Amino acid sequence: MLKKTTKQLYIRGQILNELYLRGPISRVDIAHNTSITPATTTEVTAKLLAERLISNAPLSAAIKSQTGSGRKKILLTITNHHSHYIGMELSRSFLSFCLTTNTGEIIDTEYISQFPTSQYNIISSAFVTQQLLRFINKHKQLNVQAIGIALPGHFKSEEKSIASVSEWQHFDIASIIEAVPLPIYLENNVHCMSLYEHLMTNKNKGQNFIFFHAVHGIFSSSIYQEDLYGKRNFSVGEIGHTIIQPDGPLCECGRKGCLQTYVGGFHIIAKARRIFENNDNTFLRSLVSSSEEITFDTVLEAYHLGDIAMIRIIKEAMQAVSVTINNLTMLIDAPKIYLHGPIFNNDITSLLLEEYIHHKNLYGKSNEINFEIVPYHELNGARGAATLAIHHYLIWSHR
Missing domain, CATH: 1.10.10.10 (Winged helix-like DNA-binding domain superfamily/Winged helix DNA-binding domain)
Incomplete structure (x- = not known):
């Protein structure tokens, strides 16, 4: 041929x-x-x-x-089941796998939250290699075509490393690439999730949109003119460090009032833990016995119980999100915004966002912001990574 x-x-x-x-x-x-x-x-x-x-x-x-x-x-x-693809997401707290068909139908998934760590307190690259090879071998009868990997940062192809200001700089991604006998494609995890919404949901029909992701860190990915916008410029999308309040809390980047200090999961939990330790009247004390036990779910439960401090934290977070979303719509021509993260997985935040976003909209009802909450799940990144493999290997194989 x-x-x-x-x-x-x-x-x-x-x-x-x-x-x-x-x-x-x-x-x-x-x-x-x-x-x-x-x-x-x-x-x-x-x-x-x-x-x-x-x-x-x-x-x-x-x-x-x-x-x-x-x-x-x-x-x-x-045609569904023409071919199969594996997606994997690397995270601080888990390793996930997803096997899909070429139309995104999920065939198998795995989620691992207990793993050996390296000296930098992140998952061991040797363990990741072992688990990926095992997952490939588990499905060898399907003749998997390619693999996508969703990263907690951007992929520097020349150095074969993860571009990040954190411990992931030292993660040995090159050893994984060398060990796997299949084509591998690597991309920022939020870009992978954005590609899934673009290609597999059939909701946008090629329209522009913004994918706003808030877990521990915050990142914004955009599909513009049917492609990932700014994917080669690692600064594009780092909205977690846009300043919401110049006199706000100190951020790890050294500045004050970054969006991350209001919406980032670590920061919300840290605020709740300080309140637990310094306030005898908080509902948190009826939910956990020590500050170390507080999770984001604990914060939301205390909010439901009417804890004044937790209500303030959640409202401040949603106000910060609404300001950011309004700003984004004035910078990028995108008729739709997807919101993704544990903080959005409840009725509280959707109601607050509905109120705050439209209240702060510059043009009022004449230019209402269309947002949709994508339910957060630990497998979304791996599912997006499988879409990344389909995007590169099957659709745009000339690149």
Whole structure:
């Protein structure tokens, strides 16, 4: 078989991208959206049909998508179970795996929270290698095509290292790459989750959006003109260190009032622990016996009980988020914002955000901000990493 040229792979990628973003879709609409000639579109889709990577959509999909009389368009769609991909996320507190089909259907997952650590108090790279090889071998009958890894930072491809101001600088990612006998793609974990929303949910149809992620740290990823925005500039998206209040709490970066000091999980828990130690009247004392036992769930439970200090902490956090979101919408043309993190996994924050975001919106109802909360789960990063592998290996294989 003749090897495809870069141009042929690019055209193939354009067509597959259309099918992922806007499928089921007809050949006519693919040609119109991509400016590929109808003849070339027909030729390439015929090859994809022969590979069984795509298939004709059910007749019901064609009827539903068209109105009026006349001959119905034949719609094409991505075929599920054509191939399989593994995603893995590295985190301070866990290691997770996700095996998916080429359409994002989850086949298997694993979550590991107990692991050996290195001298920098993070997970051992040797342990990660061992577990990844084990997970690959567990599914060897599926002939996995590629692997994506979601990182707690950005990947520096030249040095094969994780770009971070933390202990992850010393993590031996190169040894993992060398040990695995499959193509590996590495990216910031939030960018991976953003790619999942872009390619696999079929909700945006290629529209721009912002993915706002708040766990221990805070990062914002954006899909702009159907690609990750600013992915080569590691400063883009580091909104955790934008200043919300110049006279606010001291941040680890050395400045005061960063968004992270209001919304970051470590900071919220640290504030709650100080209140536990210095206030005899807090509801926290009825929930835990020591400050070390306080988690984010403890803070929310105390909020529900009416703890005044916890109410203030949560409200300050949501006000900081609403200010940031309003600022982001004035910088990036994105009609949708996704919010992701444990702090958003409850009715409290969604109600507060609804109130604060629209109250602080510069143009009022004429430009209401459309936000959606993506339920936080420890496997979301691994699922996104599998999407990263699909994005690079299957769709845009020319890159």
